[in-house]
Amino acid sequence: MSRTAAILPFFFIILFGAGCGTDHFQSALHPDSAAASKIARLWWVMLIVYGLVFLITMGLCGYAFARPAAPRGTPEPQPPGGFLAFVVGGGIIFPLIVFIAMLFYALVVSVQIRTPETAFTVQVTGHKWWWDVRYPEHDITIANEIYIPAGEPIRLELQSADVVHSFWVPNLHGKMDALPDYPTSFWLQADNPGVYRGQCAEFCGKQHALMGFKVIVVPPDEFEQWVEARQSPPPEPEEGKVVDGHNVFFETGCHACHAIRGTDAVSEAGPDLTALANRRTLGAATLPNTRENLADWILEPERIKPGNLMPPTELTEDQLEALLAYLETLK
Ligand code: CUA
Numbered sequence: 001m002s003r004t005a006a007i008l009p010f011f012f013i014i015l016f017g018a019g020c021g022t023d024h025f026q027s028a029l030h031p032d033s034a035a036a037s038k039i040a041r042l043w044w045v046m047l048i049v050y051g052l053v054f055l056i057t058m059g060l061c062g063y064a065f066a067r068p069a070a071p072r073g074t075p076e077p078q079p080p081g082g083f084l085a086f087v088v089g090g091g092i093i094f095p096l097i098v099f100i101a102m103l104f105y106a107l108v109v110s111v112q113i114r115t116p117e118t119a120f121t122v123q124v125t126g127h128k129w130w131w132d133v134r135y136p137e138h139d140i141t142i143a144n145e146i147y148i149p150a151g152e153p154i155r156l157e158l159q160s161a162d163v164v165h166s167f168w169v170p171n172l173h174g175k176m177d178a179l180p181d182y183p184t185s186f187w188l189q190a191d192n193p194g195v196y197r198g199q200c201a202e203f204c205g206k207q208h209a210l211m212g213f214k215v216i217v218v219p220p221d222e223f224e225q226w227v228e229a230r231q232s233p234p235p236e237p238e239e240g241k242v243v244d245g246h247n248v249f250f251e252t253g254c255h256a257c258h259a260i261r262g263t264d265a266v267s268e269a270g271p272d273l274t275a276l277a278n279r280r281t282l283g284a285a286t287l288p289n290t291r292e293n294l295a296d297w298i299l300e301p302e303r304i305k306p307g308n309l310m311p312p313t314e315l316t317e318d319q320l321e322a323l324l325a326y327l328e329t330l331k
Contacts, residue, residue, distance in 0.1 A: 026197040028170035033189050035113040035173045042109045046102060053098060113174070115187040118155035122146060126158070126165030126178040128204060129211035129308060130271050130284040140230045141259070143271030144213045144284045146188075146198075149223035153189040166202035169215050175201045190217040197285060206307035212285025230275060233262025234330045245326025248319045257310070260330060270310065276330040283308070291324055298323065 024030035031037040070076050079086040124146065125132040133142045148154045158167050158178040165178040167186065176186040190196065200211035218226065237246040249255060249265070257270035265273075271284075279289050283305050287293040296303075298320065301310040315323065 024171065026170050026199060030171055032194065032196070033172045033191055035189065036171055038109050038112055039174050042106060045105065049098065049102060053095075115155060115185060116153050116189075118187055119149070119152040121155040121157055122148075123157045123159070124167060124178065126160045126162075126167070126200065126204070126211070128162050129200070129207040129305070131211075131213045132161070132268075132271065133213075135227075138227050138231065140227065141261075141272045142230070142275055143273075143279075144281065145279060146213065146215045147223060147226050148188060148190065148215065148217055149220040150190055150193045150217050152220065153187050156186040156188060158184045158186055163204045164202050165200045165204050165211065167198065168201035169196050169198035171196045172215065177202060188215065190215070193217050193219055193222075195280070199285075207305050210284060210286045210305055212281070214280055214285060216280075229331075234260065234274060236262075237326060237329065239325075241322050241325045242329055244318075244322035245324065248315070248323045249326060252313055252315065252319070252323075254313070254323075273327070273330055277328050278331050291328070294327065295320060295324060 028036065028043065029040055031040045081089065120135070120137045123132075123134040123136060125134075131144050131146075133144070133146050134140065156167070156176075158176055159182075160178040160180045162180060164180070166175050167178050168175040169188065172188050172190050173186070176184055178184065194217050196215040196217065198213045198215055200208055202208075204211065237243045246263075249260075255263075255265035255267060257267050258273045259266050259268060260272075261274040276289075281287060282289050282293055282297050283301070286305055287297065297310075298313050299315065300312055301308055302312060
């Protein structure tokens with residue numbers, strides 16, 4: 001093997017790393033919280049330390065292959081310090097020192113990012129393939145979005161309704177599993193207002209990749225306003241088309257799976273739709289929440305996200321228009 005071949009893997013790592021681009025979107029390397037910064041630093045230190053170890057090892061391998069053989073009858077040249085010292089020192093003692101040092105550093109980081117004293121708890125339950133989000137202390141249920149006030153640590157209680165999922169907002173923290181029947185505790189804090197994308201990080205079936213969510217970080221006073229707005233039900237349908245849409249919602253069976261606060265729709269099988277019109281995305285961060293996308297989603301959810309549990313809804317054009325008009329009032 002030539003020396004070039006020895007460094008090829010490292011070259012590809014750098015190439016793929018560069019492919020990640022300069023966009024800070026859903027990136028653990030662009031931290032926006034103290035915990036994520038510590039995790040990102042750990043990542044860089046590990047990359048550099050293990051990268052150097054890899055380069056040294058590959059360099060020595062390359063040297064061993066490339067160096068000319070000793071002429072017949074002459075003794076093989078010995079490494080500095082002798083063969084045994086080289087193998088014990090370089091093959092056992094040196095890796096032990098590196099591993100123990102890195103383990104110690106990782107343990108220190110894991111202690112540093114333990115859950116601090118938190119302002120309140122948000123319960124997040126993973127479903128195939130969306131996220132149920134509840135604020136038990138504020139009596140709020142939403143889906144696929146988590147609103148938090150900037151600068152305040154929030155405790156998360158994670159669970160799963162089916163298989164193992166993993167909660168991950170790379171810019172804000174590490175990962176935590178969401179398990180069925182066994183709540184796990186986690187926390188989030190963002191230093192600055194902004195919108196961060198989160199993603200299920202444990203393969204959980206066909207639409208694992210489209211099991212996204214948004215963390216919306218707002219200034220604390222804006223968060224208080226949001227809480228107040230969410231605690232009241234959406235306006236009663238009054239206008240003709242909206243009333244029709246409300247009826248379509250119940251006649252076509254949408255309420256069998258979805259809840260809307262202040263109405264007879266109380267099922268918890270699918271995402272809560274109380275604040276649907278405020279939501280940034282549809283289908284768990286799959287599509288931007290536009291009228292057109294909402295219509296497509298209602299008519300053909302299977303085409304957009306194959307395998308999801310929402311059945312297609314057969315509607316006339318008038319019914320669809322009315323339903324959209326009603327859903328747009330859910331703020
Ligand atoms: Cu849920 Cu992957």
